[in-house]
Amino acid sequence: MTAEPLEIYLEEADLERGLRDDVRAGLSAERKWLPPKWFYDARGSELFEEITRLPEYYPTRAERVVLAAHAPDIAALTGAKTLIELGSGSSEKTRLLLDAFTRRGGLGTFVPLDVSVSALRGSTAQIAADYPRLRVRGIVGDFTRQLDRLPTGGRRLVVFLGGTIGNLLPAERAEFLTAMRAALEVGDWLLLGTDLVKDPSVIVPAYDDAAGVTAEFNRNVLHVINRELGADFDPAAFEHVAVWDPQHEWIEMRLRATRAMSVRVLGLTVDFAAGEELRTEVSAKFHREGVATELAMAGFAAAEFWTDPDGLFGVTLARARAR
Numbered sequence: 448m449t450a451e452p453l454e455i456y457l458e459e460a461d462l463e464r465g466l467r468d469d470v471r472a473g474l475s476a477e478r479k480w481l482p483p484k485w486f487y488d489a490r491g492s493e494l495f496e497e498i499t500r501l502p503e504y505y506p507t508r509a510e511r512v513v514l515a516a517h518a519p520d521i522a523a524l525t526g527a528k529t530l531i532e533l534g535s536g537s538s539e540k541t542r543l544l545l546d547a548f549t550r551r552g553g554l555g556t557f558v559p560l561d562v563s564v565s566a567l568r569g570s571t572a573q574i575a576a577d578y579p580r581l582r583v584r585g586i587v588g589d590f591t592r593q594l595d596r597l598p599t600g601g602r603r604l605v606v607f608l609g610g611t612i613g614n615l616l617p618a619e620r621a622e623f624l625t626a627m628r629a630a631l632e633v634g635d636w637l638l639l640g641t642d643l644v645k646d647p648s649v650i651v652p653a654y655d656d657a658a659g660v661t662a663e664f665n666r667n668v669l670h671v672i673n674r675e676l677g678a679d680f681d682p683a684a685f686e687h688v689a690v691w692d693p694q695h696e697w698i699e700m701r702l703r704a705t706r707a708m709s710v711r712v713l714g715l716t717v718d719f720a721a722g723e724e725l726r727t728e729v730s731a732k733f734h735r736e737g738v739a740t741e742l743a744m745a746g747f748a749a750a751e752f753w754t755d756p757d758g759l760f761g762v763t764l765a766r767a768r769a770r
Contacts, residue, residue, distance in 0.1 A: 450571035450583040456596050457562055457588045465589075466675055467713060474710075474717045474725075483614050483700075483728040484562070485668050492536070492566065494664040501660060503652040506610050506642050509760035511540055513640075514608075517753050518547035521764060522554075524751065525636045527604035531558040531597055533590040534611050538570050541606060544638075545578055556582040558598055562589055591615075591623055594630040603635045610642035610760070613697065613731035620731075624745035631767040637747060639763045641733040643754070647691040650732065654689035654698050662687030665700050668727055678712035688724060700728040738763050746770055 466485060473480040487495065499507040521544060530548065532541050538559055548554035557574060561567045564587050571585040588596055590607075597605070605627065615623055627637065654661055665687045669680040685702040692699055704719040711717075719725075738761065739749040747765040754761050 450575035450585060453564065453567060453571070453585045453587055454596070455564070455587040456593050462562065463675065466672075470672055470676060470678075471713055471715070474712065474715065478726070479717075479719075479723070480726040481668055481672075483668075485671050486664060486727075487563070488667070488671050488674075489565075491664060491667045491671070492563075494660060494667060497660050498656070498664060501656045501658065503656045505649065505653055505759050507540075509755040509757065510608060510610070510640050510762065511543070512755040513753050513760060513762045514540055514543040517751075517762070518543045519551070520751070521604075521638060522547040522551045524764065525604045526602055527554060527636060528601035529556040529558060529598060529603045530554060530606065531560065531603060532606045532608070533560050534607070534609070536561060536563075536566060536570070538574060540608055542574075542577075544606065545574070545581070549578060549581075554581065555601070556584060556598070558584045558586060560586040560588050560590060560593070560597070562587065591619075591626075594626050597630050599632075603631065604638060605631065605636070606638045608638070608640040608762075610640055610730070612639060613642055613733070614728060615731075616729060617731075620741060621744065624741060624747070628746035628767055633767055633769050635767045637742075637765045637767070639738070639742070639765065641738050641761045641763065642730070643759060643761050644696050644732040644734055645759060647693075649759070650698055651689055651691055654700055654730070655687065659687075661689070661700075665702060665727055669702070672712060676712055678710060680710050680712075681708070684708060685725070695729075695731070696733075697729050697731040699726055700730070701726050733761065735761060735763075 498504050567585045571583050575583040666682040669682040672678045673680050684705050688701040688703050690699045701724040703724045707721045709716050709718050742765045748768045749765045751764040
């Protein structure tokens with residue numbers, strides 16, 4: 448079966464408008480910031496795939512171990528007819544779930560949602576070829592804005608992997624989970640991957656690798672802004688910084704100006720002092736109890752929680768409950 452034509456709810460103009468709004472707001476703030484979603488142009492996506500293979504970067508490997516061990520349990524417990532993946536990318540880890548559902552039988556539709564038309568077109572075509580009995584419906588959208596576009600009917604399992612929820616600040620997480628619950632029916636399922644709190648000596652190198660791949664990935668956001676908005680950042684004039692914040696239990700990635708400079712973008716002149724930092728990512732780490740609490744406040748009941756043998760990464764299976 449071939450993949451169905453992509454359902455596009457996010458146009459290039461929407462992405463450009465979002466980039467402009469974020470750049471204008473973030474670079475005008477007293478403490479400058481940019482959201483991490485703008486890392487991921489074609490080059491940024493390549494760099495992130497390289498990061499996931501680095502020896503320091505444990506989350507992808509640890510989550511894969513959990514899914515490989517418990518995909519059959521997930522298929523049996525949920526009995527899902529439709530599997531929806533948010534921020535799907537290549538859907539590589541999701542294949543572990545698709546294999547388990549295929550062996551069990553009953554899954555009819557796979558719905559990956561991603562902002563990238565090109566990535567989604569490639570991944571949906573490949574999955575349709577590899578799972579010929581599966582209906583594949585790709586949705587081009589932003590998981591923070593287009594949850595109301597998810598297909599309805601049948602028992603659904605929404606998958607949100609990679610610890611990506613940690614990139615949202617606490618208020619944003621609450622808003623996202625509440626919107627996710629609103630998009631589901633009582634009895635539908637959510638599978639959520641969360642990186643767990645551990646010794647910073649393990650966490651920090653995952654965001655500051657010896658080969659410098661993460662540093663290049665971090666600076667890529669400046670290349671994106673230069674290309675898309677005609678800015679004149681000198682990416683080489685910024686050094687990569689990764690800092691553990693013990694109060695909030697998250698890692699922050701920042702770009703630190705190595706000299707005083709002024710940058711022109713969107714008609715603004717943005718001044719950087721030597722040593723001034725621009726925050727580009729927050730990646731929160733979680734405790735099992737905290738995940739369950741945040742899910743409960745949004746209207747979910749945690750049913751299962753699994754980790755890898757080293758306790759590095761957690762996967763929670765939760766069910767939408769009656770309000």
